[in-house]
Amino acid sequence: MxxxxxxxxxxxxxxxxxxxxxxxxxxxxxxxxxxxxxxxxxxxxxxxxxxxxxxxxxxxxxxxxxxxxxxxxxxxxxxxxxxxxxxxxxxxxxxxxxxxxxxxxxxxxxxxxxxxxxxxxxxxxxxxxxxxxxxxxxxxxxxxxxxxxxxxxxxxxxxxxxxxxxxxxxxxxxxxxxxxxxxxxxxxxxxxxxxxxGGDAGSMATVVTKKPDGIAAKIIYELDRSATLLPARGAYSKQDTSVLLCTVRKSQFAKLKKIVYDEDPDAFVMVTETSEVLGQGFREFKDTI
Structure with a gap:
């Protein structure tokens, strides 16, 4: 007690x-x-x-x-x-x-x-x-x-x-x-x-691509967001590739899809709806505690 x-x-x-x-x-x-x-x-x-x-x-x-x-x-x-x-x-x-x-x-x-x-x-x-x-x-x-x-x-x-x-x-x-x-x-x-x-719901995109640098550069320049790049390897192809993680506001998601398609039409994209996003560029942690 x-x-x-x-x-x-x-x-x-x-x-x-x-x-x-x-x-x-x-x-x-x-x-x-x-x-x-x-x-x-x-x-x-x-x-x-x-x-x-x-x-x-x-x-x-x-x-x-x-x-x-x-x-x-x-x-x-x-x-x-x-x-x-x-x-x-x-x-x-x-x-x-x-x-x-x-x-x-x-x-x-x-x-x-x-x-x-x-x-x-x-x-x-x-x-x-x-x-x-x-x-x-x-x-x-x-x-x-x-x-x-x-x-x-x-x-x-x-x-x-x-x-x-x-x-x-x-x-x-x-x-x-x-x-x-x-x-x-x-x-x-x-x-x-x-x-x-909170109102900072967004979309998280996991992009498997061979052109991560071009996509990341456009995300930073056009959306004023950043991304995280992870090295990866295809289980079937056995070839090296990259995984790009990026979270944007829902209003920016259509633009993000266009960026990915323009840079790499063969990219594999998985989208997850996020109920809340905390951290730089979104809602601050201290405002939620």
Whole structure:
């Protein structure tokens, strides 16, 4: 516990509290009145709230308890403790600080799904930035991935959230609940990614070429970027060649392809989309810590 306290800084606590407030506002003001359950333990809690009128925050915490016990035994103690703290803070703020005072929006459900997804996404991103989660499907996803190592966390979460969306059709009595829930889930995911990974997404090109110097020179001159050159040898041809690694902004990628083609039409190019690029010419490391 002492090590855990050392790692929880004032900045993290501030982010957790602010994130919990924003997350609670999005849930209470938009998700609850529109009967939208966009996955997760909170999605199940929203459906139970619709049937029983019990507080959403308390329901979310109760639903997380068995999952936290499983996380304690099958994942890690630290993960279980930090997730329990975040889940408790979010639940208390939702029921005691936000629900009694925050007005709700009873208008168009499309607006509820969009604004609810965006606001909840902002709150969750701030919570994730502290190195923890709000529990729910995150725990289930990690448990599924541990049981089936070949399954990615993203796919595991998608499966669990899809099941919750399907159930919401029967609970709320209309298929629009799942459709609007899907929109909210998509908006929430995009916002989380954009905040956590930043706006410096780019494309990384791995170019196998026999003319690396000409390509590198044009990249430096025309794109104001640099590249890394690595010596290589073809496994089939047994001939010496070079591998050029270069990362550019997405807006520069079309120009990069033209440079490679003009210099070496026989080059072999592999492209990887990067969610964030840090370092010289992009976002500084210090701005992300």
């Amino acid at each position: 002492e090590k855990l306290r050392e790692k929880i800084s004032f900045k993290d606590m501030g982010l957790l509290l602010v994130g919990a407030v924003i997350y609670s506002i999005g849930t209470h003001a938009f998700m609850v009145p529109a009967n939208i359950a966009p996955g997760g333990a909170s999605g199940i809690a929203l459906m139970v709230n619709y049937l029983t009128d019990l507080p959403v925050g308390a329901l979310t915490l109760v639903l997380n308890i068995p999952l936290l016990i499983l996380a304690w035994f099958y994942l890690s103690h630290r993960f279980a403790i930090t997730t329990a703290v975040a889940s408790t803070v979010c639940s208390l703020i939702l029921d005691m600080a936000v629900a009694p005072f925050c007005p709700v929006y009873n208008g168009d459900r499309m607006l509820c799904s969009l604004y609810g997804g965006v606001i909840v996404g902002v709150g969750m991103a701030m919570i994730f930035m502290t190195g923890t989660t709000t529990g729910g499907t995150d725990i289930v996803g990690y448990l599924l991935q541990k049981k089936r190592p070949h399954m990615s966390i993203g796919r595991a979460l998608l499966i669990v959230d899809s099941v919750i969306l399907v159930f919401s059709i029967f609970v709320f009595g209309n298929i629009e609940a799942a459709l609007f829930g899907l929109i909210a889930l998509y908006a929430q995911t995009k916002v989380i990614d954009s905040i956590i990974y």
